[in-house]
Amino acid sequence: MLNNILNIGTRKGQRHAVRMTNLFIVIGLPLLILNVFVQALEFNITATEFWLINGIVILAYCATLLLNWLNQNELARAWMITVFVLDITLASTRWFGIESLIFFHLVILYPVAFLLWQNKPSIRNALLALISVAFFAVFYWPSEPMYPSNIEQRHSSMALVFINCAILLSLVAKLFSVDTQRAHNHLAKQARIDPLTNILNRRELERQLEQACSSVASMAVMLFDIDKFKAINDQHGHHAGDEALKHVVATIQEVLPEELMFARFGGDEFCILWPNCKRPQAQYLALQLVQHVASKPWQHQQHRHRQRMTISMGLAFDTQSQHLSKLLIEADHAMYAAKGKGRNTFVAAWIKPKHSVPA
Structure with missing residues (x-):
């Protein structure tokens, strides 16, 4: 099941980058849903806007898989990164404020960008600039957060943020190494096997x-x-x-x-x-x-x-x-x-x- 999801959109090349995009969605969506659930319990949030926006964000991430399925791989990667930056930036400003430390999720963006655009340093540099702008926006956002937290909630949010970052980075690193090994095995097989007859x-x-x-x-x-x-x-x-x-x-x-x-x-x-x-x-x-x-x-x-x-x-x-x-x-x-x-x-x-x- 997991392998089938990761292979969505790989039939027309760029197999490794496409699989890494799908992998980010497979890992990120469960964590996003878990965060929504924990935040709802922690902050006693009942606002319709909160659930509506999180639902839209989940659908936006799912759209990445759809774009890959339609073989729009470059657009899928750019779309996923854009949704991620907007989600984290808005959550750290409009929603929970800078004290929630949710913006620290942005630190995983550059490792992901390195995996998705290994041969395009110009794109990675542009994303690094985007991250910097996002951090700048968080610190200078003019309005107060909708759901200000007390000290206990701040500590809880901080712990959740760092746990999320650790999980994302470790899973991406592990599955990236597995996928890299598969890619090497695939290339080794191509070097020794006739593609038509499979001998x-x-x-x-x-x-x-x-x-x-x-x-x-x-x-x-x-x-x-x-x-x-x-x-x-x-x-x-x-x-x-x-x-x-x-x-x-x-x-x-x-x-x-x-x-x-x-x-x-x-x-x-x-x-x-x-x-x-x-x-x-x-x-x-x-x-x-x-x-x-x-x-x-x-x-x-x-x-x-x-x-x-x-x-x-x-x-x-x-x-x-x-x-x-x-x-x-x-x-x-x-x-x-x-x-x-x-x-x-x-x-x-x-x-x-x-x-x-x-x-």
Whole structure:
């Protein structure tokens, strides 16, 4: 539930700043409602104006979520900050007076501004000036507060203000660190995962192959592409081609052991790494994959007919770590040999000797 609220308006970029805006609302609204309740008990306030204004303030904060939902993220942030400054300033002047110390809530504004506009120091400086003006307005407000407090009420208000500031700052800091970690994990995933098929990308697979060179006893590399894939793009468009790619990946994953590394090399070319396997195991799996893809026709969403999909695969295998870096080249040559044999098959290219195995 909380994560769904924080993700409101994140689908069009600026994910981190938007989530922090939503976070401020999620934290601030309960504290605002709690303050209204405590103040009503403390000051015996029954004025309709008090409840009307606090209701308007709550709705104003909720409007921030609506603006984010409408993807007006910049406006949502500016609106939230404006409502916050006006709320605290008016509460410290018109409502409870300077002795309530409510204006000290303004001290959390700059840390929030830093989280929302990390790369825009000019905006942060403008907000710092706004805070200064707000403090100046509080101290030189000409009228008396509507609800002057006695000494006990002042102490109670002071305690409540500082507790609120502590809660806001600690929660913002904690949830900001959590959100930052999520953002880092998201970026790390983007760097290693192909966004279309949700499997490893070529860079990550080559990195893992390089790491495995000195720590494995053997390595099998299976490189394949989709037969006549260009015809699918030409006949049905690139969107259909993307759907076909995802269909083949899902079909491969149905029989592929989880411990194997599966990556998209680009276009319709894919690679599978199987460390510490035996040659007959790799050959059997290659045969199984080729046959399984051929047995699972693909149906485009806008066309009723089902289209048979096939792959051509090259298989390379080695037990000598000094040759592992060359396996991709060996597998690539074997894959083109499989195409030369008529497609829908695989060719196994052992270092010595080289031979083919039909599917």
